[in-house]
Amino acid sequence: MNSKPSHAYPSPMIDTWRVRKLDDKEEILAFLQKDRFYATYAIGDLEPDFFPRCEWFAAGAGGHIQALALHFTGLDPHILFTMGANDGLALILGSALRPERVYFTGRSEHLPAIRAFYSLGEIKKMLRMTVRNEDFRPVSGKALKLSPGYSSELKRLYSLGESRGESVIAFSPYQLAQGVFYGIEKRGRLIAAAGTHLVAPTYGLAAVGNVFTDPDYRRRGYATLCTSAVTRELLAQGLDVVLNVQEGNADAIHIYEKLGYREYCRFIEVLGVRKGLGRNKDPWGFQNPRDLLGIKQHIKEKTG
DSSP, rough: OOOOOOEEEEOOTTTTTEEEEEEOOHHHHHHHHHGGGTTHHHHTTTTTTTTGEEEEEEEEEEEEEEEEEEEEEESSSSEEEEEEEEHHHHHHHHHHHOOOOOEEEEEEGGGGHHTTTEEEEEEEEEEEEETTTTTOOOSOOOOOOOOOOHHHHHHHHHHHTGGGOOOTTTOOOOHHHHHHHHEEEETTEEEEEEEEEEGGGGGGGEEEEEEEOOOOGGSSSHHHHHHHHHHHHHHHTTEEEEEEEETTTTHHHHHHHHHHHHEEEEEEEEEEEEETTTTOOOOSSSSSSGGHHHHHHHHHHHOO
């Protein structure tokens, strides 16, 4: 555990609230565990391989965390996860944490704070699903376990979805090396795959992801078979397993429900670009802590 003191930023919008940078894993985990399956990815980023790629900020009073934001730099675009009180998130994004381009993941109620500082792309409405060992219903069939040597072939497979707006944006070769991936090959080429976004053995969590089938081979059960193989191995390791799926993707939701997954919560994903880029100063990147008094009014003006 890192025992260095956290860096504090005065936050006068709420008299007793402060924004501070966190580096104590136990303090971060205690807050994230309040909603373990919503915060699965953030908890996974406490693992030693990921923690150096993270910036953690909290807002609250009296040393108690009321809101938390995680900036993860291990993927392109960077990821920004939000949890907790909206006013606290506005304080964090208005003062201490101001990345230029990020992929947000958080609750829909966090949108006012995000929109105050970022121009947003298309908002994706997502489901977080979980599966318990006693509910898991594997399918029969054999999938190939993929080694790190399949990295280039996975990239080729995932690139097939770009023209259809289905590109897999959350894949990086380190996930293949550190996670669990299964695929189906035809004529020496991958035509379907599923894997993990993260495996966090320290915290007993894993997130299934990167599920994709070549458009020419769909509706043959390949995605189901690969996802089943990944899920089976993760559950056998004693991990709690989650996955994400777009709210409107009825076919995928049906596949996951057949395997025993159930909806846990809803959230959003959206690409954001910091407002004011290209000017001499980010107009909403506050330099003086007293300027934070304007955050709440700015949010009201933008959201009505």
